[in-house]
Amino acid sequence: MNATETPDFPPSLLDIALFYAEAGVDEAIGEQPVDRTVAPPPKPQPAVAVPAAVAAGAPPPASPGSGVQAALASRAAQPASVSAQQAETAATQAARACNTIAELEAAIRAFDGCALKATATNTVIARGNPQAKLMIVGEAPGRDEDAQGLPFVGESGQLLDKMLKAIGRDESNVYISNLLFWRPPGNRDPSAEEIVACRPFIERLIELVNPKVLVCTGKFSTGTLLGTTQGITRVRGRWHDYKRGDIAVPAMPMLHPAYLLRQPGVKREAWRDMLELAARLDELGV
Ligand code: URA
Secondary structure: OOOOOOOOOOHHHHHHHHHHHHHHOOOOOOOOOOOOOOOOOOOOOOOOOHHHHHHOOOOOOOOOOOOOHHHHHHHHHOOOOOOOHHHHHHHHHHHHOOOHHHHHHHHHHHHHHOOOOOOOOOOOOOEEOOOOOOOEEEEOOOHHHHHHHOOOOOOHHHHHHHHHOOOHHHHHHOEEOOOOOOOHHHHOOHHHHHHHHHHHHHHHHHHHHHOEEEEEEHHHHHHHOOOOOOOOOHHOOOEEEEOOOOOOEEEEEEEOOHHHHOOOHHHHHHHHHHHHHHHHHHHHOO
């Protein structure tokens, strides 16, 4: 059908599929249709261990130096549901109990406190060398990452790889992960609850990898891990300190490669940031 034709009624299956595809609905996530205008039956709570104090309404333990600016701001305005607090507490306990990356990966895969897991195909944790001195944390898996179970393997990952190659880095000397371990459906922005539930794991992963330099790509990773309140275009390219417990790592916020694909005009800034990153790595001899 073109713009001058009268739409057929009822529309053909092809017209319906095209309508959805144009609206960005390009993937089926379940076998059965779900009418989301109808209130769902009460769901069982996620299978997470909840300490008595939390179940009784006590706030979860504070994470030192944590900075989920958007998430915490929204939680302050509208207290998180008990299940979100439970998920955060369970994630914190599970992450702290892990002493190796392999244990942490198993704990993330076993974690049921982030609702995204229900619609994701794979849990996506990391790729690259866990002994690398440079660690990059992006936002969340997209469609390709969800399908392959590895971070940054789609179009934006390919651009990231090219940027890294330009400064002599590749999977042998970089470790790449994300703030979230499951794909938000339709690549929507992460919610406050999802960030809060996954944050203890990514913080523990950073602690276990213990990089000499951390790069946060995009506003969510930057806001969450570096506690910045200004926009990514203002803070990008400036060194920050990532501090948690005994860990203090120089950290650089960068524009997200997906943003660079949408706005190629800003690649010049991204290149400047890459050169600054390369200089710092040289300075540190890593
Ligand atoms: N964008 C991200 O932030 N991470 C990925 O893994 C893929 C795209």
